[in-house]
Amino acid sequence: MQFFYSGITSGSIYALVAIGFNIIYNTTGIINFAQGEFVMLGGMFIYSMLYMMNIPFVLAFPVALFGAFVLGVIFERVFIRYVKVKSELNLITITIAGSIILRGLAMVIWGRDTLLVESFVPSKAINVYKGTITTDSLVVIGISLVISFLLTFFFKKTKYGKAFRACYEDKIAASVCGINVKAVVMFSFGIAAFLGAIAGVVVSPITYVTYSDGIMTGLKGFSAAVMGGLGSFWGGIFGGILLGVSESFFASVFPSGYKDAMAFLIILFILFFRPQGLFGRKKATRV
């Protein structure tokens, strides 16, 4: 049962990242290769504020998220909007470029060392059914749950959330409804970065932060998104949890070093055999 608990913990992180992927994918059709970097930056921000500027966590947390949001918006403005030939290859390459830049900057600013972040809550292991779960994990799971519900509320109940969903379904139809699609695209990068940063912050006491964390987290988030079916909100959450659990199950059976390989094997199998995701349905081709 233990692997299940740790799986859910990492799974909720993947889920947050996957949702970030999905939000951007839905509005732009882009897989943002820099999504993982926002997770890393979330951790970096919170580290800087807690330990370099001595800002209390309650304040640092929202500021870090806001910082990431702004960065996401800037990312879109600088890299995405001005791509002249918006071919898929160019968009892939530009997000890769963005991710290298962010990673490189992180390395320059925070160095190559792993940075330690202390738990935000008193660290304690709690015994639950057939295993233990740490308070840090509970924070991760709790915040992920809260975020999922907030996002659900945003998308289902608010005017702007509905505008986002309209853009997902049909950008032209959304624009003739008076929605500024460009702004939605910009904000979707902001929100994706925001979600990534949340993941980065909450996971930082568990995994600590290094400048190069982004690639792995990003790829796993992507795997989670693909598992759940690209573009699907709940699919991303399920995919994340599923990936987290199967990963820790895998790690309990095979040498733990192969844990990461497992995630990629899953990507490959899903891409080869069910590119529409485990839960997605094949889109009917329009005549």
Next chain:
Amino acid sequence: MENMWQHEEETMSLDELRQFQLERLQSTLNRVSENVDFYKNKFKQCNIDITKIKSLDDIKYLPFTTKQDLRDNYPYGMFAVPLKDIVRIHSSSGTTGKPTVVGYTRRDLETWKNLVARIMVAGGVSANDIVHIAFSYGLFTGGFGLHYGAEHIGASVIPVSSGNTKRQIMIMQDYRSSVLVCTPSYALHIAETMQNEGISRNDIYLKYALLGSEPWGEKIRAEIESRLGVTATDNYGLSEIIGPGVSGECLYKNGLHINEDHFYAEIINPDTGEVLPEGEKGELVLTTLTKEAMPLIRYRTRDITRLFRDKCPCGRTFIKMEKPSGRTDDMLIINGVNVFPSQVEEVFKEFDQATPHYMIFIKKKGHLDLMEIQLEISENLFFDEMKKQRALLEKMNERMFNVLGIKPKIKFVEPKTIERFEGKAKRVIDERQF
């Protein structure tokens, strides 16, 4: 508010009108360049891309169409639709070469009907009138054009056609015709015949006369109005364009409102082809905007007039043209000087003693041209003493020289010696051999 047939169209704002004209011009161009070989080739020849005609001003880049073009494409070459869509064919007389043929689709006839109705209503006609049409029916557009317009208004139409003036007068008396439709010279002829028969204007019931198809002046209008007891308005049209219905006067009688939403009018310098600004005198050029069967682009009417847009008290916003003061092809060259017969008429109008009946003869005397004008003068003056006659003649000669730049020989003749015309008057006899 004045009575109008199509109030919305006739009072549209300039801005709106321009939009209508542009749209219709462009679609006409699209159609002719596709369906009329003459225009297709002509545009190609002149290297004109019709999609470059983006505003009404750009029309100046388009080539003219002349009567000769129509003759060259005799009979159906200018048609934009196949013959099976044509429901009516009219034609000009063809005295000077091949006649010109004009076709109408069902929709053209509908349009025409409405346009004529517009000018008839403007000239005072209503559904209560009995319209006496003394235009000749037949290939000539005048008779049928006004006929259907009048019917469309709901008036009772008497298609008398031309000729047998005495019978016409009888019909007018018995059938109580309230509107007379004919040429101005025929109206005069009727008046004269009535006088000869001893029928006074009170014996007939005419209220309005819609006169057209030849140039006439205020003097003739005054004479017709007083002798027939009518309000006479002018209307203008030419068969190549559509027939009557191109323009017509309202009861304020100061210029003919052009049905601009269907015809785009320009004034050009007849020699250079350059477009003249509003208000200047020159040749009238018309472009049909809605005709289907035979659209014409920049058709040179050869009528000399002036366009002006004023705030007509009748409420119509369409631009007005002056009564055509001559035709570019009527122009006579007398010893190198351009003379329009209309100018002669203008001079005569200044003199009360002159009647509207005159004749111009041009002869060769040695190497020189000689212009002789015979003028009927009023009976009492003719039998008056020579001195008065001579004084008048001298005054006229002087005016003529001022206006024409040459000195024609003016000869007074006895009343009723000059031929009267039932159709278009032909007042120039050129006997020179070229």
Next chain:
Amino acid sequence: MLRLNNVSVNFGGVKALTDVTFDVPAHKITALIGPNGAGKTTLFNSITGFIPHFTGEIHFHNVKLNGKLPHEIFHIGISRTFQNLNLINELTLRENMFLGVIGKEKPPIFKSFFRLNKGYWKNVEQRIDDMLYLTGIKKWENSKPGSVPYGVLKNLEMARALISNPKILLLDEPAAGLNSKEKENLAELIGMLNTKGHTILMVEHDMSFVSTLSDYVVCLNFGKLIARGTFDEIRNSPDVIKAYLGDEDA
């Protein structure tokens, strides 16, 4: 020559084609017309192997096309063009012509790579020359697609399809996007091909183009064949008129 027998195509429950049956006669121009969404492109895609899951049968010279892949169908002798041009912008028009050759003839890789079969390629060049002359675009041969008029590119596409010497040529809206002069040129070209004995099946919207060219017209609406015959017959068929202009009782 090409025979469709009760061809039906289903897209997730939507019937895109329903029991379409007709022949494309040899050495004639057949036009496929119909309003938007009538299923013309679906039909083309079924013939050329892009939609493998149709029911019914498509035969070409007694060869059954069901289940064949696009490149296999091409090798049987059916060549098609697409609505968009699919030219390579970095190559000249002449070089783009090669694309019509290399799929058909499968030049020997090793020899061609090291240029050991000059004679073969010379022959190919000669055929390309002929085709460029035939389609009237020889003078543009060294230009790149971005710098020539659209009509020239359309002609190039025809030339490229022709050089593989197909038994039947399927044209997908050949006149789309052309101005009237270019249309005339293209019509002339297609007419000439026809006199040379080529069989052509084309989807086209422009009726004047169809009327001047086609020997037979097949009209589809809502995935069903509603009329076939000569252009004049089609044009006066009440079903066709209704399909295009709509029903006044609506």
Next chain:
Amino acid sequence: MRKLNLSFIIFNLITLFFISRYIENEYYLSLIIYIIFNAINASCFNILLGYAGIISLGQAAFFGLGAYTSGILSATYGINPYATIIIGIIITAIVAFIIGYPSLKLHGHYLAMATLGFGMIVYICFNEMDFITAGPSGLTGIPNISFFGIEIGSEYKFFIFLSVFYMIFITLMEFFDKSFISYKLRFIHESENASSSYGINVAKVKLTTFVVIACVTSINGSLFAFYSNFISPVSFSFKYSIELVVMAVFGGLGSITGGSIGAAILTFIPEVFAEIEDYEMVIYGGILAITILFFDGGIAKQFKRLVEKYVKIK
């Protein structure tokens, strides 16, 4: 058939000749050797992406497969280097086929992610299978390769040896660029539907290209192993794949010169300006972004345009 344009080959030949004559500094020679390795790898990536439109983010893995096969077989089992190269090719071909067969049905993002995932798996295997790869600390004791009895030990000798390989590679590239095969790949890149309806078996051509390129990369990897005598997984990480992308895109996609130019500049700059080492990644990313945003077609094309403009003015 287009004429061969030998100018780039000749230019390379002259450059290499002068280098062999005048550069003796081992450091510079080793830098140039790295440039050549990168040039070949970047050119291979360029053929995939620039010509055929296949985005492969796992090229480092094929490079590593060659290197590790040769390294392990020669160091641990003492097999003849040339034999190990061939075994490397065979292994790579098999792996490339297994990966390429399903993944080449994917396009764009999916293909990028699949190849990236593949690269990651291979990288992880290099790290974790320490019983044969010696794990993250690296594999040592790889022998030198010899050529007709001459052991290629020194930097200079290896430079000459690699130059020959590079010249063969570049010449084949030129032949390829001017052959109908490059047309075929470009056609597939332009439209798979159109090319298949012109009789091209798209899946077959793509897979063949992918496998052949993987094999060339693998040879390059084997040579790399014999050059450095030591290999560790870091050289074959995701980062290296991305560097190849930057080199090819910056140099110019779809041209034979692009890979080499990109490799030369992007290998040279960070090495020479050692003080900016920390900024290396930012610079790479920046160059990539600027190339995409402003110089569509890379600097090869910009350079060509400049030359054309200059020539035209003249």
Next chain:
Amino acid sequence: MKMLKVKSLFVNYGAVEALKNISLHIKEKEFVALIGSNGAGKTSLLNAIMGIVKPKDGEVIFNDKNITGFPPERKVKEKIALVLEGRRVFANMTVLENIEVGAFTSDNKNFIKRLKFIYDIFPVLKERSWQPAGMLSGGEQQMLAIARALISEPKLLLMDEPSMGLAPLVIKDVYEKLLILKETGLTIFLVEQNAAAALKYADRGYVLENGKIVLQGKSKELLEDNEIKRAYLGKEYKEKWER
């Protein structure tokens, strides 16, 4: 007063000219139809008016304001609404959510009132307000698309092929709704392939052929015009003489 004026509009897609010198206008409270066969450029015109594609040349003037370059969302603020070709409802959102998205730019205060107005005209939408839009029939989706456009209180409603893919009876239903809307003072401009249906209900019409307007006039006049048939089905004559 004129509501919408289009002056000499050109639209290009790459090298292809889709619209060539299009001028037209719609007056307030008019119901105008632009008809033409497929490929004539109808959708391009609406897209250019709405700002979905940028015209190459020409002007779009709305209530004396030049709105040529405005993106679609600004056109909505100017009170123009477009019902796209093929309806394009947000299939995974409910009917009510679709309408709410349509109201994105407008005041929340009026929403209930407007919704009631729309539900009165389209009672079927009220019945189905909680269903995903993708579950509706074609005709219902068309109604929803109109409703989504109407909720922003447009002065001018643009429609792209409302009859597409619908059965004749449903087409009739849709057009009758449009007539009701016209009665409420809405100005309507639609493009249609189905000439017979459009001209039956519209006041005025334009005929588009190969990206050019070739005819215009009152709907009644156009309905009987042979030129329309030619615009759709090509010339039936080779010589003018043919009868």
